[in-house]
Amino acid sequence: NGIEDARFVRFQEEDGSVWFYATYVAYDGRNLAQHLLRTQDFCRFHIQALQGPGVRNKGMALFPRKIAGQYAMLARPDNERLFLLFSPDLHFWKEGRLLLEPQEPWELVQLGNCGSPLETEAGWLVITHGVGPVRRYCLGAVLLDKHRPHRVLGRLRRPLLVPREEEREGYVPNVVYSCGGQVHGQWLYLPYAMSDSATSFVRIYLPHLLQAME
Numbered sequence: 001n002g003i004e005d006a007r008f009v010r011f012q013e014e015d016g017s018v019w020f021y022a023t024y025v026a027y028d029g030r031n032l033a034q035h036l037l038r039t040q041d042f043c044r045f046h047i048q049a050l051q052g053p054g055v056r057n058k059g060m061a062l063f064p065r066k067i068a069g070q071y072a073m074l075a076r077p078d079n080e081r082l083f084l085l086f087s088p089d090l091h092f093w094k095e096g097r098l099l100l101e102p103q104e105p106w107e108l109v110q111l112g113n114c115g116s117p118l119e120t121e122a123g124w125l126v127i128t129h130g131v132g133p134v135r136r137y138c139l140g141a142v143l144l145d146k147h148r149p150h151r152v153l154g155r156l157r158r159p160l161l162v163p164r165e166e167e168r169e170g171y172v173p174n175v176v177y178s179c180g181g182q183v184h185g186q187w188l189y190l191p192y193a194m195s196d197s198a199t200s201f202v203r204i205y206l207p208h209l210l211q212a213m214e
Contacts, residue, residue, distance in 0.1 A: 001029050007061045007179045008035070009116035014066060023050070023073075034060050036091065054085045054093035059112045064119060067149060069074045074099070074126065082111055082128070084150050091099040096151060100142060106132040106159050107140065114139060115180025118188070119146070122210055123153050127190065129182055130159065137175040138162045139192065142212055154213030160193065161202060 022037040026049075034050040050060070056214040059076040064070070073085040073093060085096035100112045107130025114125040124144040129137055137160035145151035163176050181190035183206060191201040210212065 002028060003027075003128060005031075005058065005179055007115045009012075009180070011062065012065050021062055025058050032058065034058075041132070042095050042100050048091055050091055050093060052087075052093040054083075054087075054095045061113045061116045063117050063124070063149070074117065076110075076112045077141070080110050080125060098115055098148060099144075100128070100152065100155075102130065103155075104130065104140075104157060106130050106136070106138045106162075108132055114178040117144065117149070117165075118183050119181060120206065120210075124149055125183070125188070125206075125209075127160070127178060127179055135175075136163065137177055139176055139178060139190075141209060141213070143210065154210070156209075156212060157214055160204070160209070161190075163194070180206060 003093050004025040004027055006022045008022040011019050011021050020039050024035055026033045027118040036048055036050055036057045052149045054075060056077040057079050058147045062109040063072040064095045070086045070088055071090050072167055075085050076084050077083060081098060082100040083096040084099040085093050087093050098212040100111055102108045110131035112129050114129050121141060124145045125141045128140040128142060131137055139161040141160050145152040155213045161176050176192050176194060178190055178192040181188055186203040186206050187205050191199060193199055
């Protein structure tokens, strides 16, 4: 029971104010629901359930600002593919449009996000997770157009991160997973979980990552 996979994001409103949001899965042992947490000081929190036909399954991740006057969200309502949702209401989401579906062997079972999109000069960087044979979880990456995020500008054809031998054993074996990263200068800093048993992080040179996309 409790909170699963909280995806935190620093969100800047159109008036310049800043809030910190987190989408997460509330699980009671039998049922799951998507909730949104909001805070400005990490001392006081407001929590509200998300509503609407677009709020199904797991893996919702909020963009860090509005796009064309609307909130934007990544979601995985069918448990296999990534969808892009827009809404004028932060707490109600209609069904979105298909954004990404599995293409490579390492992501054929399932494709999801690993946190909110990261804004770069080149576009929105989305870290993804792919599930392949024997339920091996790997991390990947895609780049979306900054103004029209339904346009995919590039994606990695090979995994960005795979479970190493020493990371394969644990509570949920054969898994690397993340719920968000941070771009600082020319580097992407990405914390990740190893088989739900330990945590590590990796630093990736952003220009090299973008050049590797097709």
